[in-house]
Amino acid sequence: MYDFTYHRASGLRQATNLLAKHEDAKPIAGGQSLLPMMKFRLASPSNLVDLNAVEGLNGIELTSRALVIGAMARHAEVHVSPQVQQGIPALAALAGMIGDPAVRHRGTLGGSLANNDPTADYPAAALALGATIVTTKRKIPADEFFAGLFETVLEPDELITKVSFPLPKKAAYQKFRNPASRYAIVGVFVAKRPAEVRVAVTGAGASGAFRVPAFEEALQKRFHPKSLEGLSVPAEGLASDIHASAEYRAHLIGVMARRAVAAANG
Amino acid sequence: MPVVSMTVNGNPVRAEVDVRTLLVQFLRETLRLTGTHVGCDTSQCGACVVHVNGVAVKSCTMLAVQAEGAEVLTIEGVARGDALHPMQEAFRQNHGLQCGYCTPGMIMTALDIVRRKGHELDDRTIREELEGNLCRCTGYHNIVKSIAAGARAMAGDDPARQQAAE
Numbered sequence: 001m002y003d004f005t006y007h008r009a010s011g012l013r014q015a016t017n018l019l020a021k022h023e024d025a026k027p028i029a030g031g032q033s034l035l036p037m038m039k040f041r042l043a044s045p046s047n048l049v050d051l052n053a054v055e056g057l058n059g060i061e062l063t064s065r066a067l068v069i070g071a072m073a074r075h076a077e078v079h080v081s082p083q084v085q086q087g088i089p090a091l092a093a094l095a096g097m098i099g100d101p102a103v104r105h106r107g108t109l110g111g112s113l114a115n116n117d118p119t120a121d122y123p124a125a126a127l128a129l130g131a132t133i134v135t136t137k138r139k140i141p142a143d144e145f146f147a148g149l150f151e152t153v154l155e156p157d158e159l160i161t162k163v164s165f166p167l168p169k170k171a172a173y174q175k176f177r178n179p180a181s182r183y184a185i186v187g188v189f190v191a192k193r194p195a196e197v198r199v200a201v202t203g204a205g206a207s208g209a210f211r212v213p214a215f216e217e218a219l220q221k222r223f224h225p226k227s228l229e230g231l232s233v234p235a236e237g238l239a240s241d242i243h244a245s246a247e248y249r250a251h252l253i254g255v256m257a258r259r260a261v262a263a264a265n266g
Numbered sequence: 267m268p269v270v271s272m273t274v275n276g277n278p279v280r281a282e283v284d285v286r287t288l289l290v291q292f293l294r295e296t297l298r299l300t301g302t303h304v305g306c307d308t309s310q311c312g313a314c315v316v317h318v319n320g321v322a323v324k325s326c327t328m329l330a331v332q333a334e335g336a337e338v339l340t341i342e343g344v345a346r347g348d349a350l351h352p353m354q355e356a357f358r359q360n361h362g363l364q365c366g367y368c369t370p371g372m373i374m375t376a377l378d379i380v381r382r383k384g385h386e387l388d389d390r391t392i393r394e395e396l397e398g399n400l401c402r403c404t405g406y407h408n409i410v411k412s413i414a415a416g417a418r419a420m421a422g423d424d425p426a427r428q429q430a431a432e
């Protein structure tokens with residue numbers, strides 16, 4: 001790991017000021033992605049701005065229309081939160097599928113979305129649920145937030161403060177895990193919302209999580225696994241690696257989507 | 267160099283560290299508490315698991331400076347004097363270790379499982395919860411047995427429960 005200067009921010013304003021002031025500064029939340037990348041020298045921030053002592057970033061609130069989760073909410077907190085379990089049980093389940101218990105005690109919602117790992121779980125949930133990512137500068141719809149592999153539209157001095165997930169009528173997430181890393185080889189989040197159905201896929205995209213309009217249209221007509229029979233996602237453009245070929249991933253997307261719809265229907 | 271202070275196994279400690287020092291390096295090299303191991307240094311194996319403010323974390327994936335003001339519990343802080351903690355005793359009784367390299371992390375993780383899931387643990391739960399802890403020797407079978415037995419023994423050992431029973 002390269003040397004850096006460390007700052008423990010005590011407030012949001014201080015954190016964003018530090019990020020604006022220092023070139024190549026980066027916020028650190030749970031550190032479960034950033035520290036491993038720094039060890040490999042894949043990331044080499046000049047300054048680290050620690051968000052762990054910033055107040056007001058970890059609340060979880062359930063209103064009649066949305067579930068609002070603070071950026072610093074740990075995966076473990078989201079997993080056991082009564083508000084999340086009541087509002088969007090699929091999201092509570094998803095948080096419990098991330099990594100292992102020790103990773104879940106540190107890793108955060110904001111860090112996961114900002115990192116936009118193409119095999120991470122939360123980006124699929126954000127896309128499928130039509131979440132709004134609230135930052136220190138603006139409110140960004142999930143559809144406009146992700147910008148390719150490990151890229152988002154966040155500016156260097158912009159911090160996620162919370163994420164608002166509109167409550168779906170039904171939702172479920174199905175994850176086909178890489179048996180070693182436990183990241184998704186393919187994960188599919190399906191949400192039946194009041195006015196539309198959304199299907200979002202993680203793990204398979206060569207440039208990150210994506211939606212599947214053909215599946216969405218079919219499910220809009222009838223929200224049943226049978227509606228997806230005969231439909232598939234082309235293998236072209238999907239990720240292909242030692243764990244799974246693009247063709248296998250394309251196949252898994254169909255399987256996981258049907259299972260997710262079945263699970264959402266209970 | 268930054269100065270970091272925290273409480274480790276109940277003792278206040280304070281030291282100047284290179285900012286890049288990982289919590290596990292701080293424990294092992296600065297404090298010479300070498301019970302916490304480094305198996306992978308890539309957040310996979312769980313040999314480095316300690317408790318920070320009451321929850322299990324991988325100490326290779328946290329900076330020492332991030333533990334400023336924290337309460338840290340390592341394997342050295344688990345026994346009571348010469349008496350092994352019931353979870354340690356269960357590993358001994360059930361042959362839950364061979365080379366012992368993974369054991370400190372296994373035990374710290376096991377204590378965290380009991381904190382979250384209680385004293386009656388089935389095999390499936392234990393195996394799922396051990397997702398982040400690798401063992402290259404035992405094949406896990408006796409580790410799972412040890413944790414189930416240790417969790418039960420801790421129920422009998424819990425002073426609050428004993429008081430309630432009296």
Ligand SMILES: Cc1cc2nc3c(=O)[nH]c(=O)nc-3n(C[C@H](O)[C@H](O)[C@H](O)COP(=O)(O)OP(=O)(O)OC[C@H]3O[C@@H](n4cnc5c(N)ncnc54)[C@H](O)[C@@H]3O)c2cc1C
Binds near residue numbers: 031106119
């Ligand atoms: C062994 C292991 C297994 C894992 N398995 C999975 C898995 O199965 N599924 C999965 O989805 N993830 C997995 N992860 C990743 C984990 O979920 C991380 O916690 C998460 O990706 C990043 O969150 P973090 O809080 O740790 O962020 P950090 O590592 O602290 O930061 C990640 C990035 O986000 C930026 N950032 C952090 N917070 C903010 C903010 N509020 N605003 C703007 N930018 C911010 C940082 O600058 C950095 O660029 C795994 C990690 C490990 C170590």
Ligand code: FES
Binds near residue numbers: 303307324
């Ligand atoms: S040394 Fe920390 S997880 Fe392996």
Ligand code: FES
Binds near residue numbers: 400403
């Ligand atoms: S006992 Fe040797 S690694 Fe587990």
